[in-house]
Amino acid sequence: MADRELSTTGYLILGLLADHDWSAYQLAEQLGRGVAELWPSADRGRYAVLNRLSDERYVQTRREHTGKRARTIYSITAAGREALAAWLSTPMRPPTLEFEGMVRVLLADQGSVDDLRRTLAQTREQALANREMFARYAAYISTTGGTFPERRHLFALANTFMIGHYEHIVAWAEWAEAQISSWPDTVSPAITNGDQVREMLAPGRDALQGDAPDA
Structure with missing residues (x-):
């Protein structure tokens, strides 16, 4: 060992x-x-x-x-x-995410709203490209068996996850682009768009309430 x-x-x-x-x-x-x-x-x-x-x-x-x-x-x-x-056979570590675009979103108040829009657009474009790449892999494995035909059932599981992962990023980026479409900058919406912020956070609050035990 x-x-x-x-x-x-x-x-x-x-x-x-x-x-x-x-x-x-x-x-x-x-x-x-x-x-x-x-x-x-x-x-x-x-x-x-x-x-x-x-x-x-x-x-x-x-x-x-x-x-x-x-x-x-x-x-x-x-x-x-x-x-x-x-x-x-051992327990695995929890999933982690390495996502520079999201770091830029978190720090966007130190830049312009155009910078933020560009970050979201690039995030969407990159996710679309990666989704297309995994779609091509799916077609290749489906028709030829791929490099590891004996593992194609496992590749199918992973490929479906990766396509769904990038579809989620595309959908999120498009949603975020719509959310910031009327923002004049990346600072003032914290004060001026309180209702919008609460609405954006509603799914998280609803999920937390859904996990609460019945009274």
Whole structure:
């Protein structure tokens, strides 16, 4: 067993190697096919993670030559499969969100209303592009089985979540654009638009009341 637990990226790489042997470059290609949107840090420090997996003997390496070029190929070991299976049986951490656009919304009172409108427009456009990307993945997996046809039922679960995730962002951005359409700036609505603010917060209050136990 390892002296310390692997990172989620380490287990992700083990999962990619569970059905295919890959070079570091090929692993980067796989991580770039929708995984970055789900786990943004997946490709950071990839070589360090691979070195750690090798040190723990969770992966083994071999050299392959294509002409004069050599590359290192990684494959999962029995110990790596055991570690991956053990991790899948443990409790997971709560979901987190890395969303620069929302940080800009929270700090928008330090900029102009045009800055805020631009943030919302860019958020909508980026979400539309990502939704389209996952829609193309869905079509590709549906017609060809994808790179991992033996996992396409699992990819279908994840793909549906990601499309719904970006649909939610698109809907929120369009709603937010409508909310701020008459704002003269990003400061005064805190005072002048009290009724609007209370209406925007109503779904949260209603959800809290819905969770309250019956008297």
